[in-house]
Amino acid sequence: MPSSAIDIGRPLSGDVIDLILDDHRRFEDLLRQLRDAHADRDAVRRAFATLHVAHAEAEEKEVYPTLRQRDAIDAHEEEHGEEEHAEGNQALLAVLELKGTDTQAFDDAVEELARVVNHHLTEEELTILNPARDGVAERTRQSLGEAFARERNAQVDADCGRLENVQAIVARDKKKGLLDDEE
Template identity: 70%
Template sequence: MSTSIDLGRPVAGDVVDLILDDHRRFETLLRDLRDSSADRDAVRRAFSALHVAHALAEETHVYPRLQKRGAVGEHEAEHGEEEHAEGHEALLAVLELKGTDTQAFDDAVEELATAVNHHLTEEELTILNPARDEVSDRERAELGRTFAEARNAAIDDDCGAVDNVRRIVAEARGEGLLDEEPEEG
């Protein structure tokens, strides 16, 4: 995806720090989505790319490794995946709206912010804190390189495209991570 919005392009670092850097980017992008003077269309595309790439890298590499090391349990990893799915579902609602200057857009952004902010708080408390305490610096650095590589490759592959987000949400419903039918409203 080409965007003028800087999503960062880390290549190495402690995985906890890299994840936290993305969390701060999410917060900034959510602020920009609420700003009526911003290029909200560009911001939602950037948010989508980062959200999908970040979740994919965590679910594919970070959560399984932390489980293997006993830093987090199966419940925490599964809950993180459920919350990613909820974020993707809220993101899809934002992406599918035609305009960015409507009450419907503002409402969809509020739903997205609620889902994402809830996840950021829980993940920082229940996954990142145990990772800091129970995984060695060396292993967090190795995992950081793997996370960054997967995240950046997904962004390069346009993972945040609306059709891909639709596919991800449909798969999450099929796996029971989301309600079968989206809520009306």
């Protein structure tokens, strides 16, 4: 697994809100490392790619549908979260497709990725996670945490952050209409 040198966590259970927030803090840390010219930026981008894809796929498969069923979020919030994941995957793809990590093009692509991801983290914490903490029973959040962790870990085990997979996900998201054509 290419991201094994960098710890992206491997939760097995817990409150789904806490598990998602833990990943959000990992994203922020990895983005700081991607900006660091002295870091192994290639290893960091592979770890970021794995975490981003695994996290987003697990949220879309396990978390968003359950929160919607429990009326913690509505259809618009679910779709908006998916659109923001798609935008994040598209920005991630731009970082992954660059050969070198010591160029201005890499720095620019990392800043765009940081902009898109940080926007999503803030919005998701305010509009999805806070209402879910208040509106979804702890038992449900615990079982949802197990489902999220199981799917997240299965994605990691499948090396979900590899370039070809991210390309396929971006193509899927374009087909689903989650990305604007001009982006």
